[in-house]
Amino acid sequence: MITCRHLKFAYPGERFALEIDALDIKKGEKVALVGASGCGKTTLFNLISGILIPESGDLDIFGATPSALPVSERQQFRIRTIGMVPQNFELLDYLTIRENIELPFQITSVLPDHSGIAARCEELADRSGITAQLNKFPHELSQGERQRAAICRALIASPALILADEPTGNLDPGNQEKLVSLLLEEADRLGSTLFMITHEPELVPRFDRCIDLLKLRGEAGV
Protein backbone atom coordinates (compact mmCIF):
# COMPACT_ATOMS: atom_id res chain seq x y z
CA MET A 1 0.00 0.00 0.00
CA ILE A 2 1.11 3.55 -0.72
CA THR A 3 0.35 5.93 2.10
CA CYS A 4 1.06 9.61 2.02
CA ARG A 5 0.46 12.00 4.96
CA HIS A 6 1.12 15.75 5.22
CA LEU A 7 3.64 15.50 2.42
CA LYS A 8 5.41 18.73 1.56
CA PHE A 9 8.00 19.42 -1.11
CA ALA A 10 9.42 22.56 -2.76
CA TYR A 11 12.20 23.03 -5.29
CA PRO A 12 14.91 25.32 -3.87
CA GLY A 13 14.46 28.92 -5.02
CA GLU A 14 11.11 28.28 -6.73
CA ARG A 15 7.57 29.32 -5.80
CA PHE A 16 6.18 25.91 -6.60
CA ALA A 17 5.32 23.75 -3.62
CA LEU A 18 3.55 20.41 -3.50
CA GLU A 19 1.52 19.70 -0.39
CA ILE A 20 -0.64 16.59 0.02
CA ASP A 21 -2.49 15.95 3.23
CA ALA A 22 -3.54 12.38 2.56
CA LEU A 23 -3.24 9.87 -0.25
CA ASP A 24 -3.79 6.11 -0.08
CA ILE A 25 -3.44 3.62 -2.91
CA LYS A 26 -4.09 -0.04 -2.24
CA LYS A 27 -1.89 -2.87 -3.44
CA GLY A 28 -2.94 -3.96 -6.94
CA GLU A 29 -5.09 -0.88 -7.48
CA LYS A 30 -5.04 0.85 -10.89
CA VAL A 31 -5.13 4.59 -10.39
CA ALA A 32 -5.16 7.41 -12.94
CA LEU A 33 -3.61 10.69 -11.87
CA VAL A 34 -4.89 13.79 -13.66
CA GLY A 35 -4.31 17.48 -13.20
CA ALA A 36 -3.24 20.54 -15.14
CA SER A 37 0.30 20.81 -16.44
CA GLY A 38 2.75 22.01 -13.80
CA CYS A 39 0.58 21.01 -10.83
CA GLY A 40 3.19 18.53 -9.60
CA LYS A 41 2.21 15.15 -11.01
CA THR A 42 5.75 14.21 -12.09
CA THR A 43 7.10 15.66 -8.82
CA LEU A 44 4.78 13.34 -6.89
CA PHE A 45 6.07 10.38 -8.94
CA ASN A 46 9.65 11.39 -8.22
CA LEU A 47 8.85 11.59 -4.50
CA ILE A 48 7.22 8.16 -4.56
CA SER A 49 10.17 6.65 -6.45
CA GLY A 50 12.66 8.24 -4.04
CA ILE A 51 14.37 10.39 -6.70
CA LEU A 52 13.23 13.43 -4.70
CA ILE A 53 13.11 13.64 -0.90
CA PRO A 54 10.14 15.40 0.75
CA GLU A 55 10.76 18.33 3.06
CA SER A 56 8.33 16.93 5.56
CA GLY A 57 5.52 14.43 5.95
CA ASP A 58 5.33 10.66 5.68
CA LEU A 59 5.49 8.62 2.53
CA ASP A 60 5.22 4.87 2.96
CA ILE A 61 5.65 2.57 -0.01
CA PHE A 62 4.74 -1.05 0.71
CA GLY A 63 5.96 -0.70 4.26
CA ALA A 64 9.17 1.16 3.47
CA THR A 65 9.95 4.85 3.80
CA PRO A 66 12.32 5.63 0.91
CA SER A 67 13.25 9.08 2.22
CA ALA A 68 14.54 7.51 5.42
CA LEU A 69 16.85 5.15 3.58
CA PRO A 70 20.51 5.90 2.75
CA VAL A 71 21.11 6.79 -0.91
CA SER A 72 22.29 3.34 -2.01
CA GLU A 73 19.48 1.52 -0.23
CA ARG A 74 16.93 3.96 -1.61
CA GLN A 75 18.28 3.29 -5.08
CA GLN A 76 18.10 -0.46 -4.52
CA PHE A 77 14.55 -0.12 -3.22
CA ARG A 78 13.56 1.78 -6.37
CA ILE A 79 15.15 -0.80 -8.67
CA ARG A 80 13.49 -3.71 -6.87
CA THR A 81 10.08 -2.21 -6.28
CA ILE A 82 9.24 0.30 -8.96
CA GLY A 83 8.98 0.10 -12.72
CA MET A 84 8.90 3.50 -14.38
CA VAL A 85 7.44 4.29 -17.80
CA PRO A 86 8.49 7.74 -18.98
CA GLN A 87 6.53 10.01 -21.31
CA ASN A 88 9.08 10.15 -24.12
CA PHE A 89 10.00 6.47 -24.51
CA GLU A 90 13.57 7.24 -23.43
CA LEU A 91 15.22 4.18 -24.85
CA LEU A 92 19.01 4.21 -25.23
CA ASP A 93 19.70 4.75 -28.93
CA TYR A 94 22.85 2.59 -28.94
CA LEU A 95 21.14 -0.50 -27.58
CA THR A 96 18.76 -2.81 -29.44
CA ILE A 97 15.19 -3.11 -28.19
CA ARG A 98 16.07 -6.42 -26.53
CA GLU A 99 19.06 -4.82 -24.80
CA ASN A 100 16.95 -1.85 -23.72
CA ILE A 101 14.31 -4.13 -22.19
CA GLU A 102 16.97 -6.16 -20.37
CA LEU A 103 18.87 -3.04 -19.31
CA PRO A 104 17.73 -2.98 -15.65
CA PHE A 105 19.35 -6.39 -15.20
CA GLN A 106 22.54 -5.33 -17.00
CA ILE A 107 23.21 -2.19 -14.99
CA THR A 108 22.53 -3.49 -11.52
CA SER A 109 23.21 -6.54 -9.42
CA VAL A 110 20.32 -5.69 -7.10
CA LEU A 111 17.76 -7.58 -9.15
CA PRO A 112 17.73 -11.32 -8.42
CA ASP A 113 17.89 -14.22 -10.85
CA HIS A 114 19.21 -13.10 -14.22
CA SER A 115 18.81 -16.59 -15.64
CA GLY A 116 15.34 -16.36 -17.16
CA ILE A 117 15.74 -12.83 -18.35
CA ALA A 118 15.89 -13.58 -22.09
CA ALA A 119 12.76 -15.71 -21.94
CA ARG A 120 10.98 -13.07 -19.87
CA CYS A 121 11.97 -10.39 -22.37
CA GLU A 122 10.61 -12.44 -25.27
CA GLU A 123 7.41 -13.18 -23.38
CA LEU A 124 6.83 -9.48 -22.70
CA ALA A 125 7.69 -8.54 -26.26
CA ASP A 126 5.29 -11.17 -27.54
CA ARG A 127 2.44 -9.83 -25.44
CA SER A 128 3.33 -6.26 -26.49
CA GLY A 129 3.50 -7.18 -30.17
CA ILE A 130 7.12 -6.15 -30.69
CA THR A 131 8.81 -9.54 -31.03
CA ALA A 132 9.86 -8.73 -34.59
CA GLN A 133 11.49 -5.53 -33.38
CA LEU A 134 13.65 -7.04 -30.62
CA ASN A 135 16.90 -6.89 -32.55
CA LYS A 136 16.27 -3.47 -34.04
CA PHE A 137 17.47 -0.12 -32.72
CA PRO A 138 14.96 2.41 -31.32
CA HIS A 139 15.16 4.72 -34.35
CA GLU A 140 13.88 1.86 -36.53
CA LEU A 141 10.61 1.61 -34.55
CA SER A 142 7.40 3.63 -34.60
CA GLN A 143 6.47 5.79 -31.59
CA GLY A 144 3.90 3.27 -30.39
CA GLU A 145 6.41 0.42 -30.66
CA ARG A 146 9.01 2.39 -28.76
CA GLN A 147 6.58 3.17 -25.98
CA ARG A 148 5.61 -0.50 -25.75
CA ALA A 149 9.30 -1.35 -25.50
CA ALA A 150 9.61 1.18 -22.65
CA ILE A 151 6.71 -0.54 -20.89
CA CYS A 152 8.40 -3.94 -21.34
CA ARG A 153 11.53 -2.48 -19.75
CA ALA A 154 9.49 -1.19 -16.79
CA LEU A 155 7.88 -4.62 -16.36
CA ILE A 156 10.93 -6.82 -16.89
CA ALA A 157 11.74 -6.95 -13.16
CA SER A 158 8.08 -7.65 -12.21
CA PRO A 159 7.79 -4.52 -10.05
CA ALA A 160 5.23 -4.19 -7.27
CA LEU A 161 4.50 -0.63 -8.36
CA ILE A 162 4.32 0.70 -11.92
CA LEU A 163 4.64 4.47 -12.26
CA ALA A 164 3.66 5.56 -15.76
CA ASP A 165 4.28 9.24 -16.45
CA GLU A 166 1.83 10.09 -19.22
CA PRO A 167 3.00 7.25 -21.45
CA THR A 168 0.27 7.88 -24.03
CA GLY A 169 1.04 11.58 -24.46
CA ASN A 170 2.66 11.25 -27.87
CA LEU A 171 0.45 8.51 -29.29
CA ASP A 172 -2.59 8.47 -31.53
CA PRO A 173 -5.91 7.32 -29.97
CA GLY A 174 -5.58 3.78 -31.34
CA ASN A 175 -2.15 3.32 -29.88
CA GLN A 176 -3.20 4.99 -26.62
CA GLU A 177 -5.91 2.39 -26.21
CA LYS A 178 -3.57 -0.51 -26.96
CA LEU A 179 -0.92 0.78 -24.60
CA VAL A 180 -3.26 1.31 -21.68
CA SER A 181 -4.69 -2.16 -22.26
CA LEU A 182 -1.20 -3.58 -22.16
CA LEU A 183 -0.37 -1.77 -18.93
CA LEU A 184 -3.60 -2.80 -17.24
CA GLU A 185 -3.26 -6.43 -18.33
CA GLU A 186 0.34 -6.67 -17.20
CA ALA A 187 -0.40 -4.99 -13.89
CA ASP A 188 -3.23 -7.49 -13.39
CA ARG A 189 -1.04 -10.41 -14.34
CA LEU A 190 1.76 -9.35 -12.01
CA GLY A 191 -0.57 -8.20 -9.26
CA SER A 192 1.18 -4.83 -9.41
CA THR A 193 -0.16 -1.45 -8.43
CA LEU A 194 -0.47 0.88 -11.44
CA PHE A 195 -0.31 4.62 -10.96
CA MET A 196 -0.50 6.46 -14.27
CA ILE A 197 -0.52 10.13 -15.17
CA THR A 198 -2.81 10.91 -18.08
CA HIS A 199 -4.37 13.87 -19.82
CA GLU A 200 -6.78 11.73 -21.82
CA PRO A 201 -10.26 11.77 -20.16
CA GLU A 202 -11.43 8.84 -22.30
CA LEU A 203 -8.79 6.58 -20.74
CA VAL A 204 -9.71 7.37 -17.14
CA PRO A 205 -12.80 5.07 -16.94
CA ARG A 206 -10.57 2.05 -17.53
CA PHE A 207 -8.85 2.61 -14.15
CA ASP A 208 -10.17 1.63 -10.73
CA ARG A 209 -9.95 5.18 -9.55
CA CYS A 210 -8.94 8.63 -10.71
CA ILE A 211 -7.16 11.20 -8.55
CA ASP A 212 -7.17 14.86 -9.53
CA LEU A 213 -3.99 16.24 -8.02
CA LEU A 214 -5.33 19.78 -7.94
CA LYS A 215 -8.25 18.64 -5.79
CA LEU A 216 -5.94 16.51 -3.69
CA ARG A 217 -3.75 19.50 -2.98
CA GLY A 218 -6.86 21.61 -2.22
CA GLU A 219 -6.08 25.23 -1.61
CA ALA A 220 -2.51 24.41 -0.67
CA GLY A 221 -1.49 24.39 -4.35
CA VAL A 222 0.34 26.99 -6.33
Added chain:
Amino acid sequence: MNFRGLLYLGSRYLTRHKARTLILVSAFTLVWLLPALIAMVVGQVETRIRARAGETPFLLGKNGSALELVFNGLYFTKPEIQVLAFRDVQAIQEGELASAIPLYSRFSAGKNRIVGTSIDYFLFRELEIASGRQLLRLGECVVGAKVAEENGIVVGDAVISSPETLFDLGGVYPLKMKVVGILGSSGTPDDSAIFVDVKTCWIIEGLGHGHDEADKLDPDKLLTTDATSGVIRVNASVEEFNEITEANVANFHFHGDTGDHPVTAAILIPHGTKEQALLKGAIAADKSLQMVSPTAEMDELFATVFSVQRVVLWILFAVGIATILIGILVFLLSNRLRKDEFRQLRMLGADLSTMRALVVYEAVFVILVSLLLSGALLYLCSLVTPGIVRAVLAS
Protein backbone atom coordinates in the same frame (compact mmCIF):
# COMPACT_ATOMS: atom_id res chain seq x y z
CA MET B 1 25.68 0.00 -11.42
CA ASN B 2 28.12 -2.85 -11.08
CA PHE B 3 31.39 -3.10 -13.01
CA ARG B 4 29.95 -5.60 -15.46
CA GLY B 5 27.12 -3.22 -16.28
CA LEU B 6 29.61 -0.39 -16.69
CA LEU B 7 31.66 -2.45 -19.14
CA TYR B 8 28.52 -3.51 -20.97
CA LEU B 9 27.05 -0.05 -21.41
CA GLY B 10 30.40 1.67 -22.13
CA SER B 11 31.40 -0.92 -24.72
CA ARG B 12 28.00 -0.82 -26.40
CA TYR B 13 28.13 2.97 -26.57
CA LEU B 14 31.63 2.97 -28.08
CA THR B 15 30.89 0.25 -30.62
CA ARG B 16 27.58 1.81 -31.65
CA HIS B 17 29.29 5.18 -32.21
CA LYS B 18 32.08 3.68 -34.29
CA ALA B 19 33.07 6.78 -36.24
CA ARG B 20 33.47 8.91 -33.13
CA THR B 21 35.39 6.18 -31.33
CA LEU B 22 37.64 5.53 -34.33
CA ILE B 23 38.47 9.22 -34.74
CA LEU B 24 39.27 9.58 -31.05
CA VAL B 25 41.36 6.39 -30.96
CA SER B 26 43.23 7.42 -34.14
CA ALA B 27 43.94 10.92 -32.82
CA PHE B 28 45.21 9.64 -29.47
CA THR B 29 47.21 6.87 -31.19
CA LEU B 30 49.04 9.48 -33.25
CA VAL B 31 49.64 11.55 -30.11
CA TRP B 32 51.44 8.64 -28.46
CA LEU B 33 53.01 7.16 -31.60
CA LEU B 34 54.62 10.11 -33.38
CA PRO B 35 57.07 11.24 -30.66
CA ALA B 36 58.03 7.64 -29.92
CA LEU B 37 58.50 6.89 -33.62
CA ILE B 38 60.64 9.98 -34.20
CA ALA B 39 62.79 9.15 -31.19
CA MET B 40 63.16 5.56 -32.39
CA VAL B 41 64.08 6.45 -35.99
CA VAL B 42 66.51 9.17 -34.92
CA GLY B 43 68.05 6.66 -32.52
CA GLN B 44 68.46 4.07 -35.29
CA VAL B 45 69.90 6.64 -37.71
CA GLU B 46 72.28 7.82 -35.02
CA THR B 47 73.39 4.28 -34.23
CA ARG B 48 74.14 3.46 -37.86
CA ILE B 49 75.81 6.77 -38.62
CA ARG B 50 77.88 6.62 -35.47
CA ALA B 51 78.83 3.01 -36.24
CA ARG B 52 80.42 3.96 -39.59
CA ALA B 53 82.00 7.04 -38.06
CA GLY B 54 83.24 4.99 -35.14
CA GLU B 55 84.85 2.47 -37.51
CA THR B 56 86.83 5.24 -39.22
CA PRO B 57 89.55 6.58 -36.91
CA PHE B 58 90.57 9.68 -38.88
CA LEU B 59 90.12 11.31 -42.25
CA LEU B 60 92.74 13.37 -43.99
CA GLY B 61 91.60 16.14 -46.27
CA LYS B 62 92.26 19.58 -47.59
CA ASN B 63 91.54 22.34 -45.10
CA GLY B 64 87.90 23.38 -45.24
CA SER B 65 84.64 22.08 -43.88
CA ALA B 66 85.39 19.14 -41.61
CA LEU B 67 81.79 17.93 -41.85
CA GLU B 68 81.86 17.92 -45.65
CA LEU B 69 85.11 15.97 -45.53
CA VAL B 70 83.46 13.42 -43.20
CA PHE B 71 80.44 13.08 -45.48
CA ASN B 72 82.71 12.66 -48.49
CA GLY B 73 84.97 10.19 -46.73
CA LEU B 74 82.20 8.09 -45.18
CA TYR B 75 79.25 8.49 -47.55
CA PHE B 76 81.01 9.59 -50.77
CA THR B 77 78.84 12.73 -50.92
CA LYS B 78 79.98 16.32 -51.39
CA PRO B 79 82.28 15.66 -54.36
CA GLU B 80 82.92 19.39 -54.70
CA ILE B 81 85.21 19.51 -51.67
CA GLN B 82 88.76 20.66 -52.17
CA VAL B 83 91.18 17.92 -53.17
CA LEU B 84 94.58 17.15 -51.72
CA ALA B 85 97.62 15.85 -53.57
CA PHE B 86 98.17 12.09 -53.61
CA ARG B 87 101.70 12.92 -52.48
CA ASP B 88 100.35 13.85 -49.02
CA VAL B 89 98.78 10.43 -48.71
CA GLN B 90 101.89 8.71 -49.97
CA ALA B 91 103.99 10.59 -47.42
CA ILE B 92 101.90 9.17 -44.57
CA GLN B 93 101.89 5.70 -46.14
CA GLU B 94 105.65 5.76 -46.39
CA GLY B 95 106.04 7.08 -42.84
CA GLU B 96 105.72 4.93 -39.71
CA LEU B 97 102.91 6.72 -37.95
CA ALA B 98 99.78 5.46 -39.72
CA SER B 99 98.31 3.56 -42.61
CA ALA B 100 96.58 5.70 -45.21
CA ILE B 101 93.89 4.62 -47.66
CA PRO B 102 93.25 7.10 -50.48
CA LEU B 103 89.69 7.99 -51.50
CA TYR B 104 88.76 9.81 -54.64
CA SER B 105 85.00 10.08 -54.95
CA ARG B 106 84.41 12.82 -57.44
CA PHE B 107 82.94 10.93 -60.40
CA SER B 108 79.87 8.86 -60.88
CA ALA B 109 78.24 6.36 -63.21
CA GLY B 110 74.59 7.26 -63.36
CA LYS B 111 73.45 7.85 -59.81
CA ASN B 112 76.22 5.72 -58.28
CA ARG B 113 79.44 7.27 -57.05
CA ILE B 114 82.74 5.95 -58.42
CA VAL B 115 85.19 5.63 -55.55
CA GLY B 116 88.86 5.43 -56.39
CA THR B 117 90.78 3.71 -53.63
CA SER B 118 93.20 0.86 -52.96
CA ILE B 119 92.73 -2.80 -52.03
CA ASP B 120 93.34 -1.79 -48.38
CA TYR B 121 89.92 -0.16 -48.32
CA PHE B 122 88.16 -3.51 -48.75
CA LEU B 123 90.22 -5.05 -45.96
CA PHE B 124 89.66 -2.05 -43.71
CA ARG B 125 85.87 -2.08 -44.21
CA GLU B 126 85.77 -5.88 -44.19
CA LEU B 127 83.97 -5.91 -47.53
CA GLU B 128 83.60 -9.37 -48.99
CA ILE B 129 83.52 -10.14 -52.71
CA ALA B 130 80.26 -12.05 -53.20
CA SER B 131 81.01 -12.98 -56.79
CA GLY B 132 83.96 -12.45 -59.13
CA ARG B 133 87.30 -11.24 -57.93
CA GLN B 134 89.14 -8.26 -56.50
CA LEU B 135 90.53 -5.34 -58.58
CA LEU B 136 93.74 -6.28 -60.32
CA ARG B 137 94.44 -3.66 -62.97
CA LEU B 138 93.44 -0.29 -64.38
CA GLY B 139 89.94 0.03 -65.81
CA GLU B 140 88.37 -2.68 -63.68
CA CYS B 141 85.69 -2.07 -61.11
CA VAL B 142 84.00 -3.83 -58.22
CA VAL B 143 80.40 -2.79 -57.64
CA GLY B 144 78.41 -2.63 -54.43
CA ALA B 145 75.54 -5.08 -53.84
CA LYS B 146 72.84 -2.47 -54.33
CA VAL B 147 74.39 -1.19 -57.56
CA ALA B 148 74.41 -4.71 -58.95
CA GLU B 149 70.88 -5.44 -57.78
CA GLU B 150 69.32 -2.22 -59.03
CA ASN B 151 71.07 -2.27 -62.40
CA GLY B 152 71.06 -6.01 -62.98
CA ILE B 153 74.84 -6.05 -63.22
CA VAL B 154 76.75 -9.32 -63.22
CA VAL B 155 80.46 -10.01 -63.36
CA GLY B 156 81.71 -9.42 -66.89
CA ASP B 157 79.32 -6.52 -67.56
CA ALA B 158 80.63 -3.00 -67.95
CA VAL B 159 79.76 0.32 -66.37
CA ILE B 160 80.47 3.65 -68.02
CA SER B 161 81.44 6.73 -66.08
CA SER B 162 79.19 9.74 -66.64
CA PRO B 163 80.72 12.62 -68.59
CA GLU B 164 80.76 15.69 -66.41
CA THR B 165 80.49 18.44 -68.97
CA LEU B 166 79.00 17.80 -72.37
CA PHE B 167 80.40 20.91 -74.04
CA ASP B 168 83.82 21.00 -72.36
CA LEU B 169 86.20 19.31 -74.81
CA GLY B 170 88.94 19.25 -72.20
CA GLY B 171 86.58 17.82 -69.57
CA VAL B 172 85.89 14.37 -68.24
CA TYR B 173 85.18 11.76 -70.91
CA PRO B 174 83.30 8.55 -70.23
CA LEU B 175 85.37 5.46 -69.47
CA LYS B 176 84.00 1.98 -69.93
CA MET B 177 84.98 -0.14 -66.95
CA LYS B 178 84.73 -3.91 -66.71
CA VAL B 179 82.93 -5.29 -63.67
CA VAL B 180 85.20 -7.96 -62.18
CA GLY B 181 83.52 -8.36 -58.80
CA ILE B 182 80.34 -7.73 -56.85
CA LEU B 183 80.45 -6.99 -53.13
CA GLY B 184 78.23 -8.66 -50.57
CA SER B 185 75.67 -6.41 -48.94
CA SER B 186 76.98 -4.49 -45.94
CA GLY B 187 74.07 -2.10 -45.35
CA THR B 188 76.44 0.83 -45.71
CA PRO B 189 77.07 3.41 -48.43
CA ASP B 190 79.56 0.90 -49.89
CA ASP B 191 76.55 -0.98 -51.29
CA SER B 192 75.81 1.95 -53.58
CA ALA B 193 79.37 2.65 -54.72
CA ILE B 194 81.47 1.51 -57.69
CA PHE B 195 85.03 0.88 -56.57
CA VAL B 196 88.01 1.36 -58.86
CA ASP B 197 91.70 1.84 -58.36
CA VAL B 198 92.46 5.50 -57.67
CA LYS B 199 94.50 5.58 -60.91
CA THR B 200 91.38 4.64 -62.89
CA CYS B 201 89.74 7.78 -61.47
CA TRP B 202 92.66 9.85 -62.72
CA ILE B 203 92.16 8.35 -66.20
CA ILE B 204 88.45 9.30 -66.03
CA GLU B 205 89.62 12.82 -65.15
CA GLY B 206 91.94 12.87 -68.15
CA LEU B 207 95.15 12.94 -66.13
CA GLY B 208 96.11 9.70 -67.79
CA HIS B 209 95.09 8.26 -71.11
CA GLY B 210 95.79 5.56 -73.67
CA HIS B 211 96.31 5.62 -77.43
CA ASP B 212 98.36 3.83 -80.07
CA GLU B 213 102.13 4.33 -79.68
CA ALA B 214 103.17 7.42 -81.63
CA ASP B 215 106.18 5.74 -83.28
CA LYS B 216 103.94 3.05 -84.72
CA LEU B 217 101.31 5.41 -86.10
CA ASP B 218 100.34 5.93 -89.68
CA PRO B 219 102.54 8.83 -90.97
CA ASP B 220 99.32 10.70 -91.91
CA LYS B 221 98.61 11.16 -88.21
CA LEU B 222 102.00 12.68 -87.41
CA LEU B 223 102.60 16.43 -87.26
CA THR B 224 106.33 16.71 -86.40
CA THR B 225 109.09 14.35 -85.36
CA ASP B 226 112.14 15.66 -83.53
CA ALA B 227 114.89 13.12 -84.08
CA THR B 228 117.15 14.74 -81.49
CA SER B 229 114.71 14.82 -78.56
CA GLY B 230 112.57 11.93 -79.77
CA VAL B 231 109.40 14.06 -79.30
CA ILE B 232 106.67 13.16 -81.74
CA ARG B 233 103.66 15.44 -82.20
CA VAL B 234 100.51 13.83 -83.55
CA ASN B 235 97.31 15.31 -84.92
CA ALA B 236 93.77 15.03 -83.46
CA SER B 237 92.90 12.01 -85.58
CA VAL B 238 94.77 9.76 -83.16
CA GLU B 239 92.12 7.72 -81.40
CA GLU B 240 92.11 7.68 -77.60
CA PHE B 241 90.95 4.49 -75.92
CA ASN B 242 87.78 4.77 -73.88
CA GLU B 243 88.17 1.31 -72.43
CA ILE B 244 91.14 -0.32 -70.78
CA THR B 245 91.63 -3.86 -72.05
CA GLU B 246 94.37 -6.45 -71.78
CA ALA B 247 95.45 -5.46 -75.27
CA ASN B 248 95.73 -1.73 -74.67
CA VAL B 249 96.54 -1.48 -70.98
CA ALA B 250 100.22 -1.01 -71.76
CA ASN B 251 99.36 2.05 -73.84
CA PHE B 252 97.89 3.87 -70.86
CA HIS B 253 100.15 6.36 -69.17
CA PHE B 254 99.99 9.39 -66.92
CA HIS B 255 101.33 12.79 -67.75
CA GLY B 256 103.15 14.58 -64.99
CA ASP B 257 103.93 13.40 -61.48
CA THR B 258 101.20 11.14 -60.00
CA GLY B 259 102.07 12.64 -56.63
CA ASP B 260 100.41 15.82 -57.85
CA HIS B 261 97.22 14.00 -58.81
CA PRO B 262 94.17 14.58 -56.62
CA VAL B 263 92.30 12.57 -54.02
CA THR B 264 89.34 13.87 -52.03
CA ALA B 265 90.27 12.24 -48.72
CA ALA B 266 92.26 9.49 -47.09
CA ILE B 267 91.40 7.22 -44.22
CA LEU B 268 94.13 7.36 -41.61
CA ILE B 269 94.71 4.50 -39.18
CA PRO B 270 97.39 5.51 -36.66
CA HIS B 271 99.56 2.67 -35.42
CA GLY B 272 99.15 3.74 -31.79
CA THR B 273 98.25 6.56 -29.45
CA LYS B 274 101.70 8.08 -29.61
CA GLU B 275 101.79 7.85 -33.40
CA GLN B 276 98.34 9.41 -33.50
CA ALA B 277 99.55 12.40 -31.46
CA LEU B 278 102.63 12.79 -33.62
CA LEU B 279 100.56 12.55 -36.80
CA LYS B 280 98.11 15.16 -35.54
CA GLY B 281 101.00 17.47 -34.76
CA ALA B 282 102.56 16.94 -38.17
CA ILE B 283 99.32 17.56 -40.04
CA ALA B 284 98.45 20.56 -37.88
CA ALA B 285 101.80 22.02 -38.86
CA ASP B 286 100.76 21.81 -42.51
CA LYS B 287 98.16 24.57 -42.66
CA SER B 288 96.74 23.27 -45.94
CA LEU B 289 95.61 19.90 -44.50
CA GLN B 290 93.25 18.76 -41.77
CA MET B 291 92.95 15.51 -39.83
CA VAL B 292 89.40 14.98 -38.72
CA SER B 293 87.85 12.52 -36.27
CA PRO B 294 84.51 11.45 -37.82
CA THR B 295 83.17 10.54 -34.37
CA ALA B 296 83.82 14.04 -33.06
CA GLU B 297 82.20 15.57 -36.13
CA MET B 298 79.17 13.31 -35.76
CA ASP B 299 78.88 14.28 -32.09
CA GLU B 300 78.69 17.89 -33.19
CA LEU B 301 76.23 17.07 -35.96
CA PHE B 302 73.98 15.07 -33.63
CA ALA B 303 74.04 17.86 -31.06
CA THR B 304 72.37 19.95 -33.78
CA VAL B 305 70.09 17.11 -34.89
CA PHE B 306 68.99 16.52 -31.30
CA SER B 307 68.26 20.19 -30.75
CA VAL B 308 66.08 20.07 -33.89
CA GLN B 309 64.54 16.84 -32.63
CA ARG B 310 63.81 18.51 -29.30
CA VAL B 311 62.03 21.35 -31.11
CA VAL B 312 60.03 18.83 -33.17
CA LEU B 313 59.16 16.88 -30.02
CA TRP B 314 58.04 20.07 -28.28
CA ILE B 315 55.84 20.90 -31.26
CA LEU B 316 54.43 17.36 -31.17
CA PHE B 317 53.95 17.73 -27.43
CA ALA B 318 51.95 20.94 -28.01
CA VAL B 319 49.91 19.23 -30.76
CA GLY B 320 49.41 16.28 -28.41
CA ILE B 321 48.16 18.53 -25.60
CA ALA B 322 45.82 20.25 -28.07
CA THR B 323 44.54 16.86 -29.23
CA ILE B 324 43.99 15.70 -25.65
CA LEU B 325 42.12 18.94 -24.86
CA ILE B 326 39.99 18.49 -27.97
CA GLY B 327 39.38 14.89 -26.89
CA ILE B 328 38.25 16.11 -23.46
CA LEU B 329 36.02 18.68 -25.18
CA VAL B 330 34.52 15.93 -27.35
CA PHE B 331 33.74 13.90 -24.23
CA LEU B 332 32.26 16.91 -22.42
CA LEU B 333 30.13 17.91 -25.40
CA SER B 334 28.97 14.35 -25.99
CA ASN B 335 28.05 14.16 -22.29
CA ARG B 336 25.83 17.20 -22.73
CA LEU B 337 24.22 15.47 -25.68
CA ARG B 338 23.79 12.39 -23.50
CA LYS B 339 21.85 14.27 -20.81
CA ASP B 340 18.67 12.33 -21.65
CA GLU B 341 20.52 9.04 -21.59
CA PHE B 342 21.92 9.77 -18.13
CA ARG B 343 18.45 10.78 -16.89
CA GLN B 344 17.10 7.43 -18.09
CA LEU B 345 19.89 5.53 -16.40
CA ARG B 346 19.20 7.42 -13.22
CA MET B 347 15.53 6.59 -13.51
CA LEU B 348 16.45 2.93 -13.91
CA GLY B 349 18.53 2.98 -10.76
CA ALA B 350 22.00 4.26 -11.66
CA ASP B 351 23.41 7.03 -9.45
CA LEU B 352 25.48 10.08 -10.39
CA SER B 353 28.83 8.48 -9.55
CA THR B 354 27.92 5.60 -11.83
CA MET B 355 27.34 7.96 -14.72
CA ARG B 356 30.71 9.60 -14.04
CA ALA B 357 32.30 6.17 -13.92
CA LEU B 358 30.70 5.38 -17.28
CA VAL B 359 32.23 8.48 -18.88
CA VAL B 360 35.61 7.80 -17.25
CA TYR B 361 35.46 4.20 -18.43
CA GLU B 362 34.83 5.30 -22.02
CA ALA B 363 37.70 7.81 -21.86
CA VAL B 364 40.04 5.25 -20.30
CA PHE B 365 38.99 2.70 -22.92
CA VAL B 366 39.83 5.11 -25.76
CA ILE B 367 43.17 5.98 -24.15
CA LEU B 368 44.06 2.35 -23.43
CA VAL B 369 43.13 1.17 -26.92
CA SER B 370 45.11 4.04 -28.46
CA LEU B 371 48.09 3.19 -26.22
CA LEU B 372 47.91 -0.48 -27.19
CA LEU B 373 47.51 0.44 -30.85
CA SER B 374 50.41 2.88 -30.78
CA GLY B 375 52.51 0.24 -28.99
CA ALA B 376 51.66 -2.35 -31.64
CA LEU B 377 52.34 0.11 -34.46
CA LEU B 378 55.62 1.13 -32.85
CA TYR B 379 56.58 -2.53 -32.63
CA LEU B 380 55.71 -3.08 -36.30
CA CYS B 381 57.65 0.06 -37.23
CA SER B 382 60.63 -1.19 -35.23
CA LEU B 383 60.64 -4.26 -37.50
CA VAL B 384 60.56 -2.18 -40.67
CA THR B 385 62.51 0.99 -39.90
CA PRO B 386 65.97 -0.59 -39.50
CA GLY B 387 65.70 -1.82 -43.11
CA ILE B 388 64.50 1.57 -44.31
CA VAL B 389 67.20 3.42 -42.36
CA ARG B 390 69.80 0.99 -43.70
CA ALA B 391 68.55 1.47 -47.28
CA VAL B 392 68.39 5.24 -46.97
CA LEU B 393 71.85 5.49 -45.46
CA ALA B 394 73.25 3.07 -48.03
CA SER B 395 71.94 5.13 -50.94
